[in-house]
Amino acid sequence: MNKYLKQLVQLSTIDQEIDDxxxxxxxxxxxxxxxxxxxxxxxxxxxxxxxxxxxxxxxxxxxxxxxxxxxxxxxxxxxxxxxxxxxxxxxxxxxxxxxxxxxxxxxxxxxxxxxxxxxxxxxxxxxxxxxxxxxxxxxxxxxxxxxxxxxxxxxxxxxxxxxxxxxxxxMSQKILTFYEKIRKWAKNTAVVPVRKQACYGCFMRVNDKTYAAVLKSEDIVTCPHCGRILYKEAETAQV
Ligand SMILES: [Zn+2]
Missing domain, CATH: 1.10.287.1490 (Helix Hairpins)
Known part of the structure; x- marks a missing residue:
């Protein structure tokens, strides 16, 4: 997984813990x-x-x-x-x-x-x-x-x-700013997994191109519908 994306997933998890x-x-x-x-x-x-x-x-x-x-x-x-x-x-x-x-x-x-x-x-x-x-x-x-x-x-x-x-x-300041901007409206769902080719923030199906990019995990990909950051979960975390 892209290093920045990995950091974003970690940060999002930490922010969820803080909010809990x-x-x-x-x-x-x-x-x-x-x-x-x-x-x-x-x-x-x-x-x-x-x-x-x-x-x-x-x-x-x-x-x-x-x-x-x-x-x-x-x-x-x-x-x-x-x-x-x-x-x-x-x-x-x-x-x-x-x-x-x-x-x-x-x-x-x-x-x-x-x-x-x-x-x-x-x-x-x-x-x-x-x-x-x-x-x-x-x-x-x-x-x-x-x-x-x-x-x-x-x-x-x-x-x-x-x-x-x-x-x-x-983390890079640029990535952080990008994350905080999404978090402002998406709160704890700024970074969400993709499951069954659907964004787990807006629950809409993402197109094949986006899905392929998410699976590759080389770039930071956002949902074409809602703009949340998407990532592919580790196999063990799949529901
Ligand atoms: Zn979405």
Whole structure:
């Protein structure tokens, strides 16, 4: 293969590797974000359970306070009964006592109901806490994985850049400019193989003359349809 063409194929491969680093990093970051989202969700569930339990406890304590007040009131009524002077007064006290007792019943029922809510929330808390711990563990694992993956990507990237620098140093400026001009629009497909007599950039069939020139690999040949640089793959790389 023509030396310049060989360099172009190498350069194109290196540029593809460089461009691949971005998506690789994004993929790793997506994994971490996913773990982080799951952890936030588990934390939100825990917070909600805690808020619901707190609200139920607050209501319960209000009812308990009310019960204490009612109990005092009932004692007062009992004292007043001894000093009753008229039937009207007696009826009024009786009514007051009944209302107090009804309120006591209501508060007791409410306390029962709230206790059940608190119990059920407590049983969920254990489960939610286990989920939160698991999610936190996954975040830690993802962070560790990211650190080591980033380390190896950084190393690979340094190697690839060094490889590119060396190659570019060996290449002719004219060829480089020609390549960069095509790369501007063709991006990572500036240099493409010919397979089954078709350009693997635009996938159009190339004419026999161009195909013969590509097979010879003596000159730098471009696709007559799209202008990409064409090359013949080594036998082992043929698909
Ligand atoms: Zn083409």
């Amino acid at each position: 680093f971005g998506p690789r990093i994004e993929k790793i970051e997506r994994a971490l974000n996913g773990a982080q989202d799951a952890k936030n969700e588990a934390q939100a569930k825990m917070d909600e359970l805690a808020a619901q339990t707190k609200e139920a406890r607050l209501k319960k304590s209000q009812h308990e306070l009310h019960l204490a007040e009612l109990s005092d009131k009932i004692k007062d009524i009992a004292k007043k009964v001894g000093a009753i002077k008229s039937e009207k007064e007696q009826k009024a006290l009786q009514l007051e006592e009944e209302i107090c007792k009804e309120q006591c019943d209501f508060s007791n029922e409410e306390i029962n109901r709230l206790d059940k809510i608190i119990d059920s929330k407590n049983s969920y808390v254990e489960e939610a806490n286990a989920q939160l711990e698991e999610a936190a563990q996954k975040v830690e694992e993802a962070q560790t994985a990211i650190a080591s993956a980033m380390e190896s990507i950084d190393k690979e990237r340094a190697d690839v850049y060094a490889k590119k620098e060396q190659l570019v140093g060996e």
